[in-house]
Amino acid sequence: MSQTDTSTQAGTPTAAVPAEPVLEIRDLSVDYGFGDDPTHVLREVSLTLHRGEVLGLAGESGCGKSTLAYAATRLLSPPGLITGGEVWLTGRDGKRADLLSLSDAELRAARWRDIAIVFQGAMSSLNPVFRVERQLVDGILAHRPGMRRAEATERAAELLRLVGISADRLRSYPHQLSGGMRQRVMIAMALALEPQVLIMDEPTTALDVVMQRQILEQVMELRERLGFSVVLITHDVSLLVEVADRIAVMYAGEIVETAVARDVYTKPRHPYSAGLLGSFPPLHGPRRELTGIPGSPPDLSKRPPGCPFAPRCAHAMDVCRTELPVLGRTAQAEEGRLVACHLHTSGLVDGVLPGLLAR
Amino acid sequence: MRFLLRRVVFYALTAWAAITINFFIPRMLPGDPVTALLGRMQGRIDSRAENSLRVLFGLDQDTSLWQQYVDYWGLLLRGDLGLSFTHFPTPVADIVSQSLPWTVGLVGVATVIAFVIGSLIGTFLGWRRGTWADGLLPAATFFQAVPYFWLGLITIAVFSVNLGWFPSSGSYDRGMVPAFTGEFIGSVVYYGFLPALTVVLSSVAGWVLGMRNMMVTVSSEDYVTVAHAKGLPERQVMFGYAARNAVLPQVSSFALSLGFVVGGTLIMEMVFSYQGIGYTLFQAVSTHDYPLMQGCFLVITLSVLVANMVADLAYALLDPRTRTEDR
Numbered sequence: 024m025s026q027t028d029t030s031t032q033a034g035t036p037t038a039a040v041p042a043e044p045v046l047e048i049r050d051l052s053v054d055y056g057f058g059d060d061p062t063h064v065l066r067e068v069s070l071t072l073h074r075g076e077v078l079g080l081a082g083e084s085g086c087g088k089s090t091l092a093y094a095a096t097r098l099l100s101p102p103g104l105i106t107g108g109e110v111w112l113t114g115r116d117g118k119r120a121d122l123l124s125l126s127d128a129e130l131r132a133a134r135w136r137d138i139a140i141v142f143q144g145a146m147s148s149l150n151p152v153f154r155v156e157r158q159l160v161d162g163i164l165a166h167r168p169g170m171r172r173a174e175a176t177e178r179a180a181e182l183l184r185l186v187g188i189s190a191d192r193l194r195s196y197p198h199q200l201s202g203g204m205r206q207r208v209m210i211a212m213a214l215a216l217e218p219q220v221l222i223m224d225e226p227t228t229a230l231d232v233v234m235q236r237q238i239l240e241q242v243m244e245l246r247e248r249l250g251f252s253v254v255l256i257t258h259d260v261s262l263l264v265e266v267a268d269r270i271a272v273m274y275a276g277e278i279v280e281t282a283v284a285r286d287v288y289t290k291p292r293h294p295y296s297a298g299l300l301g302s303f304p305p306l307h308g309p310r311r312e313l314t315g316i317p318g319s320p321p322d323l324s325k326r327p328p329g330c331p332f333a334p335r336c337a338h339a340m341d342v343c344r345t346e347l348p349v350l351g352r353t354a355q356a357e358e359g360r361l362v363a364c365h366l367h368t369s370g371l372v373d374g375v376l377p378g379l380l381a382r
Numbered sequence: 383m384r385f386l387l388r389r390v391v392f393y394a395l396t397a398w399a400a401i402t403i404n405f406f407i408p409r410m411l412p413g414d415p416v417t418a419l420l421g422r423m424q425g426r427i428d429s430r431a432e433n434s435l436r437v438l439f440g441l442d443q444d445t446s447l448w449q450q451y452v453d454y455w456g457l458l459l460r461g462d463l464g465l466s467f468t469h470f471p472t473p474v475a476d477i478v479s480q481s482l483p484w485t486v487g488l489v490g491v492a493t494v495i496a497f498v499i500g501s502l503i504g505t506f507l508g509w510r511r512g513t514w515a516d517g518l519l520p521a522a523t524f525f526q527a528v529p530y531f532w533l534g535l536i537t538i539a540v541f542s543v544n545l546g547w548f549p550s551s552g553s554y555d556r557g558m559v560p561a562f563t564g565e566f567i568g569s570v571v572y573y574g575f576l577p578a579l580t581v582v583l584s585s586v587a588g589w590v591l592g593m594r595n596m597m598v599t600v601s602s603e604d605y606v607t608v609a610h611a612k613g614l615p616e617r618q619v620m621f622g623y624a625a626r627n628a629v630l631p632q633v634s635s636f637a638l639s640l641g642f643v644v645g646g647t648l649i650m651e652m653v654f655s656y657q658g659i660g661y662t663l664f665q666a667v668s669t670h671d672y673p674l675m676q677g678c679f680l681v682i683t684l685s686v687l688v689a690n691m692v693a694d695l696a697y698a699l700l701d702p703r704t705r706t707e708d709r
Contacts, residue, residue, distance in 0.1 A: 147603060150609070150623055151703055152703075
């Protein structure tokens, strides 16, 4: 298994662009609802996850973060419908495959082996009527048909120890475990086949703050050891600033900004990112007033033309209400960061960029 | 084990209550059995026999209600349910034990078949929701809505009167002597086919709809999505994760319906003149045969209780969450 080739200590991400992309989402679009008037929930979202990287996906509830995770793994159930795009996954052997065009059998084989998911509902992700052992073992055996059950059980015990649960918990039913333990079991399960990509969809929302921290630290530690890449979906930007290498900020089904985690925190370039950061207390330094973002997220089924954030944006211009901004370079033309905002593209000079976005 | 013990105690209490009520209700009815019997026999019994009948029924002694109650329990525990009026002087216990196997055999088998087929179809329909499979639902609703007696009469009209494929009544060829021979069993199956078919047809739709709806609910549970994400074969997700959980409420209603096998097939046995416990109860009611009625009620009550107990045990076996742990 290839170790991470970029130096990535949790919390101190480097600005260097990592080498090889392991998951590449290109122009992924998703609609909810059939018929003539579906709701466009994802609009041509593109996102790249590099090997060994922790990519944070941030945004308010309902902005399409989870839909992106489900769509990229083809787990979206009706009325969700993928209407376009590609999801390229680089296998361990270096071969690239588009998950969206694989046959069902190929997709089944790639799932869990290459790309595993931890869902947000820690309490409901385990089948209530089977013991933990059976649920760990069936996933392993589905991908290793030749393996003996005893071997798989041994592997399951090893996995539980990996996440700090004693192996005798294999004989427990899910309802006999606490929420934190269940989520650890899910993480152990996700790592069963040593996947290359681990998608975590708000993995700690159902847990208390102390448990959240413990579990995330454990995942980051395991990532160091096992060298998988992580997509971490959460609404908690402060958490991402700590653990992620890069952050992508989503708003209304689109990515509005991507940058190295620390840069998003210190120098947000999109008014929405700046608003998100203003809505939680700073990690360091003097206390400041929390501002929040006025208004509420747009109704995706009644989307006005132009930038979806314009009605809530303090810096909205005329062009924002008519034209949809596309993801492009920042006004400062910084390396490795993209923003979708007219403030950066409409030929404004540095001085005119609002102070908050020009730091 | 404590779980088991608690259930057993609970059911013992319920059985006691049921039997006690069964004891008191006839005693609250007006009239007395001897006059009723004499009235029914309409002079075929000499009025001078009245006294000996009173002695036979134990009505000559002026026993207290409490003493009667204690005696009743004593007789019950010895399997003595009294004598039938209509089949006088056959003991009620004999009549019940003759008719019970027919009902349990025929309707029990039909209920199991309906449950298995219905749940399988429901599993499939629920898994393929939103496709052409949903088109089968109106048919299921139709069979569930059709009144049973109508379905029974139609099948008799079509298959035994018009086509002449099956007999319209009875439980075996009257020319045969009941015995454990292949020929006799074949005859029982032949006579039982039509009634069993109607029972299956009328109850299978309920299982289909119940299972299908539970499948739709369970399929959106997170653990089913996780099973998909794990790359498990579809069949394994469908049966091991979705159907395995969706079947839980089905199992409890199945056990309940087993309880109603004994009491709930009255109409079927009337339509097909099938010699089961329902038909016996029907006859007992129409001839005011109180001891027989009481016996039938007792058997029906006890069978519902036993079925409930089976349901509890099956549920505990299938759903670990209902088992309370010994600590």
